[in-house]
Amino acid sequence: MLEYQYDGTFPGLLTAIFDAFNRKEQPDAILRPGAQGLLFASVYAVETSEEKADRVWAGIKRVGGNTTCEHLYHAFLSLDEQVEMAIFSYSKHLFACNAPVMTDLAHPDVLKVHKLDRMVLREAHRVLMFLRFEQAADGTYFAPFAPQYDVIPLVIGHFKSRFADQSWIIYDTKRGYGFYFNTQTIEQITIENPTFGSATGKLRQGTEHPDEDKWHELWRSYFKHISIAERKNLTLQRNFMPKRFWKYLTEKRL
Amino acid sequence: METLQKLEILSSAAKYDVSCSSSGSSRMNTPGGIGNAAKAGICHSFTEDGRCISLLKVLFTNSCKYDCAYCINRRSNDIPRAAFTVKELVDITINFYRRNYIEGLFLSSGVVKSADYTMERLANVAKQLRLEHKFNGYIHLKAIPGASPELIHMAGLYADRLSVNIEIPSEPNLQLLAPEKDFQSVLNPMGLIKTGIEQSREERRIMRKSPVFTPAGQSTQLIIGATPDSDRQILTLASGLYTQKSLKRVYYSGYNPTNLYDKRLPALAAPPLRRENRLYQADWLLRFYQFGVNEIVNDTNPDLDLEIDPKLGYALRNPHLFPIDVNRADYHMLLRIPGVGVKSAKMILAARKFRRLNSANLQKIGVVMKRAQYFITCNELPAASVQDLSPERVRSILTMSERRKQLPDAVQLGLWG
Incomplete structure (x- = not known):
């Protein structure tokens, strides 16, 4: 049994793929730090190399095009247990065919990558749906969110073009980093001394804009009155809007 | 105010x-x-x-x-x-x-x-x-x-x-x-x-x-x-x-x-x-x-059947069109198979260029085999089709499993159940 260990980054994984091709090896597992190793396996430690990673990435792009690159990167973001091996086998299949294979859905690894890609994109879309801004006293709009996967970087472009005239912060409370937009440029930030509650991400009393409560009240009232009582169907509501998002929703949190 | x-x-x-x-x-x-x-x-x-x-x-x-x-x-x-x-x-x-x-x-x-x-x-x-x-x-x-x-x-x-x-x-x-x-x-x-x-x-x-x-x-x-x-x-x-x-x-x-x-x-x-x-x-x-x-809908069936979805209804009224070979049929016909949606139909078209599809592939792509199985043939021995079983029999099999999980009529269903 042969086990590759890499540093858990995407370039690290691409380096692992490079090394496997280079060494003409077929690893039985490619493991990120902290992953459960194989018993009695011989271990090869991958040393991340930007250069090797770039070459593999360029190769994938040349054969599979941009769409393939996006699929693989999105799938990687899922941090699924088998994602590394799926991406490795997908790449092997891609290079063997020397043509895009993303629609070869009867191939187990292509299907796996396809499904993971969709899963991650669905989560990214949910950020667009369920993210809520709250205006702080200084006028900045603040939005906490804790997506299941690290997808905030995929969606900030959407918020940049939509809310181009307001400064905002979108903060991933689960991963402890976020993005600040000052109406001109976006920068990545880490908040050291949060002025928001850790449970709901709500701005603490006194740090929010004086009008904020009024808008919350209006929105909650709208949310309540637009529903038709005779058609009440809480299961359907939860299917569309899973409970894990409720803590950040103005209309749902207490 | x-x-x-x-x-x-x-x-x-x-x-x-x-x-x-x-x-x-x-x-x-x-x-x-x-x-x-x-x-x-x-x-x-x-x-x-x-x-x-x-x-x-x-x-x-x-x-x-x-x-x-x-x-x-x-x-x-x-x-x-x-x-x-x-x-x-x-x-x-x-x-x-x-x-x-x-x-x-x-x-x-x-x-x-x-x-x-x-x-x-x-x-x-x-x-x-x-x-x-x-x-x-x-x-x-x-x-x-x-x-x-x-x-x-x-x-x-x-x-x-x-x-x-x-x-x-x-x-x-x-x-x-x-x-x-x-x-x-x-x-x-x-x-x-x-x-x-x-x-x-x-x-x-x-x-x-x-x-x-x-x-x-x-x-x-x-x-x-x-x-x-x-x-x-x-x-x-x-x-x-x-x-x-x-x-x-x-x-x-x-x-x-x-x-x-x-x-x-x-x-x-x-x-x-x-x-x-x-x-x-x-x-x-x-x-x-x-x-x-x-x-x-037509003269004999002016109202939709509440028990089964309209596509299944169509298939059961037209058993002579089935089973459909998923590895050959065109997009138009794929869309008529109960259990195959627009997405699955497009995926079938794309995936079958690489290899012939079997029922396990179809299932994984997202075809609802529970319904589709009576209306298709694929790259394996054919199962009993709607022609072999008769539309009435297929209908009763499919509505039976529906009825078991039947919700009261006042509950809204997802679009394709």
């Missing part, structure tokens, strides 16, 4: 309009402006009835000069009445939008004074949002039947979508429930909007910067179950609207018993949700599955 109170009254009054879509427009943000439209639309929340909130859906006012039997806002109802000021509406829309609560505004209204008076007010809200506040989010306006062509044109220049509600699916029944209205007054604005859209599209082909007119098209709504109209009448009307008036959507709204005192209306215990669901499924067949109305 406080804004909060107005919002309560005017959102409650708007809730029976089921249209919620914010899709179809790709309006971009402008320099110094706020907002844009997402082509695919975005839902922002879901209410306790499981319906999506995408737009701030309110009436400008719930005062109305009409007395339509089915409407909660009819003039003979003794209910609190309110009207927004333009400033209030603009403020709420923009502040909700900035907080990512909504995609934009859906503004409808009771008819006060005259159609023109009302239409002008609606169009002005949109105009102010667009011009003074540089708002580029989604705007859906109601076109008021009887309003002048100029005002409807003006509305179309600022809105992403316009809609005129037909509400009652046949003229005689409309006469009965809303004697002050007629079909022609609804069809006229639809025609105007259609022409406007076509003209703008033509102009933009020549001059790219010509103004956009209602880029997300128009829609309408039909109330289901308030009148004895059959599904065949309803779907024939819908199909005509899609083909002749180029509508983007027809919405079906299960009649919610209101105005119980009005004896012209049926006494329903609950809104006909299952029928509404089947109509939506049939509507999907018309728009995305290349079905004709007569293939879904």
Whole structure:
């Protein structure tokens, strides 16, 4: 049994793929730090190399095009247990065919990558749906969110073009980093001394804009009155809007 | 009156309009402006009835000069009445939008004074949002039947979508429930909007910067179950609207018993949700599955089967077309297989270029094999098909498993169950 260990980054994984091709090896597992190793396996430690990673990435792009690159990167973001091996086998299949294979859905690894890609994109879309801004006293709009996967970087472009005239912060409370937009440029930030509650991400009393409560009240009232009582169907509501998002929703949190 | 109170009254009054879509427009943000439209639309929340909130859906006012039997806002109802000021509406829309609560505004209204008076007010809200506040989010306006062509044109220049509600699916029944209205007054604005859209599209082909007119098209709504109209009448009307008036959507709204005192209306215990669901499924067949109305409902089956979905119904009435070979059939025929949706059909087409597909592949792609198995052959020994078993037998197998997990009729189902 042969086990590759890499540093858990995407370039690290691409380096692992490079090394496997280079060494003409077929690893039985490619493991990120902290992953459960194989018993009695011989271990090869991958040393991340930007250069090797770039070459593999360029190769994938040349054969599979941009769409393939996006699929693989999105799938990687899922941090699924088998994602590394799926991406490795997908790449092997891609290079063997020397043509895009993303629609070869009867191939187990292509299907796996396809499904993971969709899963991650669905989560990214949910950020667009369920993210809520709250205006702080200084006028900045603040939005906490804790997506299941690290997808905030995929969606900030959407918020940049939509809310181009307001400064905002979108903060991933689960991963402890976020993005600040000052109406001109976006920068990545880490908040050291949060002025928001850790449970709901709500701005603490006194740090929010004086009008904020009024808008919350209006929105909650709208949310309540637009529903038709005779058609009440809480299961359907939860299917569309899973409970894990409720803590950040103005209309749902207490 | 406080804004909060107005919002309560005017959102409650708007809730029976089921249209919620914010899709179809790709309006971009402008320099110094706020907002844009997402082509695919975005839902922002879901209410306790499981319906999506995408737009701030309110009436400008719930005062109305009409007395339509089915409407909660009819003039003979003794209910609190309110009207927004333009400033209030603009403020709420923009502040909700900035907080990512909504995609934009859906503004409808009771008819006060005259159609023109009302239409002008609606169009002005949109105009102010667009011009003074540089708002580029989604705007859906109601076109008021009887309003002048100029005002409807003006509305179309600022809105992403316009809609005129037909509400009652046949003229005689409309006469009965809303004697002050007629079909022609609804069809006229639809025609105007259609022409406007076509003209703008033509102009933009020549001059790219010509103004956009209602880029997300128009829609309408039909109330289901308030009148004895059959599904065949309803779907024939819908199909005509899609083909002749180029509508983007027809919405079906299960009649919610209101105005119980009005004896012209049926006494329903609950809104006909299952029928509404089947109509939506049939509507999907018309728009995305290349079905004709007569293939879904006909003389012998004027109403949709409530127990099985309309595509399965079609397959069981036409067993001679099955089983279909998924490795050979064209897109049109793949779409007719129960359990195969638009996505699966496209995936089958793409995947089978690489290798022949078997039932395990199909299952993993997302085909609902529980239904599909009786209607297909693939790269393995054939199972018993609908021809071997008889349609009656397949129907009883499929409805049995349905019945076991049967929910009461009052529960709305997901679109394809």
